[in-house]
Amino acid sequence: MRIASVGTAYPPHRYSQSQISEALTARWQDRMEEPRLINRLFVNCGVDFRNLVFPLDVYENLSGFGPTNDAWIIAAVELGEKAIDTALARVGLTPADISAIFFASVTGIASPTIDARLINRMPFPTSVKRTPIFGLGCVAGAAGISRASDYVRAFPNQYALLLSVELCSLTWQDNDQSIANLISCGLFGDGAAAVVIAGSDTALAKRTCATCISGPKILDTRSTFYRHTEHIMGWDIGDMGFKIVLSPDVPKVVNEHLRGNVESFLTDNNLALDDISSYIFHSGGPKVLEAMETTLNLPENALEASWRSLREVGNLSAASVLAVLEDVLVNNPGKPGTYSILAAMGPAFCSELVLLQW
Amino acid sequence: MNEIATRCIDIIAKSKSIPADSISLANTFDELNIDSLDKINISFEVEEAFNIEIPDEALSTLRTVGDMVEGVTKLTSAPAPIPTP
Numbered sequence: 001m002r003i004a005s006v007g008t009a010y011p012p013h014r015y016s017q018s019q020i021s022e023a024l025t026a027r028w029q030d031r032m033e034e035p036r037l038i039n040r041l042f043v044n045c046g047v048d049f050r051n052l053v054f055p056l057d058v059y060e061n062l063s064g065f066g067p068t069n070d071a072w073i074i075a076a077v078e079l080g081e082k083a084i085d086t087a088l089a090r091v092g093l094t095p096a097d098i099s100a101i102f103f104a105s106v107t108g109i110a111s112p113t114i115d116a117r118l119i120n121r122m123p124f125p126t127s128v129k130r131t132p133i134f135g136l137g138c139v140a141g142a143a144g145i146s147r148a149s150d151y152v153r154a155f156p157n158q159y160a161l162l163l164s165v166e167l168c169s170l171t172w173q174d175n176d177q178s179i180a181n182l183i184s185c186g187l188f189g190d191g192a193a194a195v196v197i198a199g200s201d202t203a204l205a206k207r208t209c210a211t212c213i214s215g216p217k218i219l220d221t222r223s224t225f226y227r228h229t230e231h232i233m234g235w236d237i238g239d240m241g242f243k244i245v246l247s248p249d250v251p252k253v254v255n256e257h258l259r260g261n262v263e264s265f266l267t268d269n270n271l272a273l274d275d276i277s278s279y280i281f282h283s284g285g286p287k288v289l290e291a292m293e294t295t296l297n298l299p300e301n302a303l304e305a306s307w308r309s310l311r312e313v314g315n316l317s318a319a320s321v322l323a324v325l326e327d328v329l330v331n332n333p334g335k336p337g338t339y340s341i342l343a344a345m346g347p348a349f350c351s352e353l354v355l356l357q358w
Numbered sequence: 359m360n361e362i363a364t365r366c367i368d369i370i371a372k373s374k375s376i377p378a379d380s381i382s383l384a385n386t387f388d389e390l391n392i393d394s395l396d397k398i399n400i401s402f403e404v405e406e407a408f409n410i411e412i413p414d415e416a417l418s419t420l421r422t423v424g425d426m427v428e429g430v431t432k433l434t435s436a437p438a439p440i441p442t443p
Contacts, residue, residue, distance in 0.1 A: 034402055036402075036414070037398065037402075039414045040398045040401070040414045040417065041395075041398065042414075043414045043415050043417075043418065044394050044417070044418055179395060248393065248395070287394075
């Protein structure tokens with residue numbers, strides 16, 4: 001089985017970090033003893049730009065969970081459709097070719113889910129199998145690839161589609177000026193990504209041509225759950241919607257667990273860290289990326305694609321690692337036979353590793 | 359140690375509840391267990407104490423206590439604007 005294609009889509013309203021900082025400072029300055037804290041936190045987020053689903057002056061008019069979630073549904077469907085169109089067009093597929101859809105998001109909820117609404121807009125077969133995933137947060141990009149690859153392992157002549165839409169700006173909370181919420185407002189952005197995963201007996205998985213961009217094979221996946229770490233990251237869900245839970249201990253958890261997870265995973269595949277030629281890691285934030293670099297003793301610039309994604313669009317939660325994957329696939333694919341690790345961590349706390357071979 | 363250094367170290371000591379005499383100019387913030395959020399809180403205290411404004415972007419470049427003292431010294435000794443006739 002193989003990652004055949006990745007497509008991303010971003011909302012049209014693009015702002016610099018300082019523009020967002022100024023807007024939120026103006027909006028919350030009467031609620032804060034020291035409003036300059038916003039910009040002082042924002043400049044440390046490693047983010048230069050973000051695309052937002054609405055113009056900045058619209059957000060103060062969004063009030064309450066219901067209207068905000070309604071806005072999320074409309075925007076998620078539109079952005080999701082664009083990401084799917086891009087991913088499918090890159091390999092000459094149409095929605096009719098897809099047998100299973102995995103939809104991951106943690107920034108809004110809907111029933112029927114976003115994937116169902118897309119089936120009504122796009123010519124997917126009515127027999128398509130749907131697996132909506134809510135709550136995995138940032139890890140869902142990597143975990144979604146793992147679950148979709150499990151599916152095509154069972155049905156090797158089929159294509160599965162992973163879609164993630166994350167509209168993090170719709171979780172900004174007017175009544176929460178905690179450090180966690182301010183960092184969240186400075187770090188997370190809006191975007192969508194779709195990935196086509198081809199079963200090993202499909203035409204795309206078997207295709208070989210000198211000029212095609214050929215995505216990597218998925219060799220193995222590994223989920224690791226860290227017991228009793230629920231407090232590290234997640235949502236407190238209340239009348240106003242999603243309120244961030246974000247512990248400063250996230251980098252510590254990375255330092256404690258990631259290297260052991262990766263080494264054990266590679267050992268089980270008769271490989272070692274030295275065998276890995278590139279790393280496709282979730283753009284969690286500066287502290288998380290630094291912890292990943294340190295604990296794995298990575299070479300300089302090993303995570304450049306992740307840092308670039310963070311600077312250009314912010315942390316897109318589940319969609320981030322998929323945006324990094326698109327960058328690598330299109331601009332810097334591995335040489336034939338080389339190995340990559342795709343990885344993300346998220347609420348539970350937990351990690352998901354995917355071993356790829358180009 | 360000059361007055362600026364002494365006052366900066368006192369602010370850091372109070373903020374982190376550690377003895378001032380255990381802090382030297384050569385100490386890195388990491389050694390003193392001062393994270394980026396602590397640094398922001400300390401920066402507000404320093405601004406108030408010296409009546410200065412620290413550029414937001416400057417904080418991430420400060421690695422040691424000496425770096426902070428040097429930055430504060432520059433900001434407090436900036437020449438007053440020359441009055442135009």
